[in-house]
Amino acid sequence: WLIWIWWDHFHLTHSCMEFSHGINRIRVRNQNEHFQILCSAISESIEPTLSRT
Structure with a gap:
């Protein structure tokens, strides 16, 4: 569960x-x-990560 979240965190954020x-x-x-x-x-x-990109 958590591993999947971080692996697909961009898609999860959109969801x-x-x-x-x-x-x-x-x-x-x-x-x-x-x-x-x-x-x-x-x-x-993950917001800081998105802002950094």
């Missing part, structure tokens, strides 16, 4: 962005709440 936009229209289920928290942590941790 997180789309997911965040979807929250405004769709009620988040319990499983997705964990995914949302995960996205927040991942996005914050």
Whole structure:
């Protein structure tokens, strides 16, 4: 799981962005709440990497 996240972190970030936009229209289920928290942590941790590129 974590290895896949870092291996495909750029794609995951894009998915997180789309997911965040979807929250405004769709009620988040319990499983997705964990995914949302995960996205927040991942996005914050890789943001410096994206800015550096």
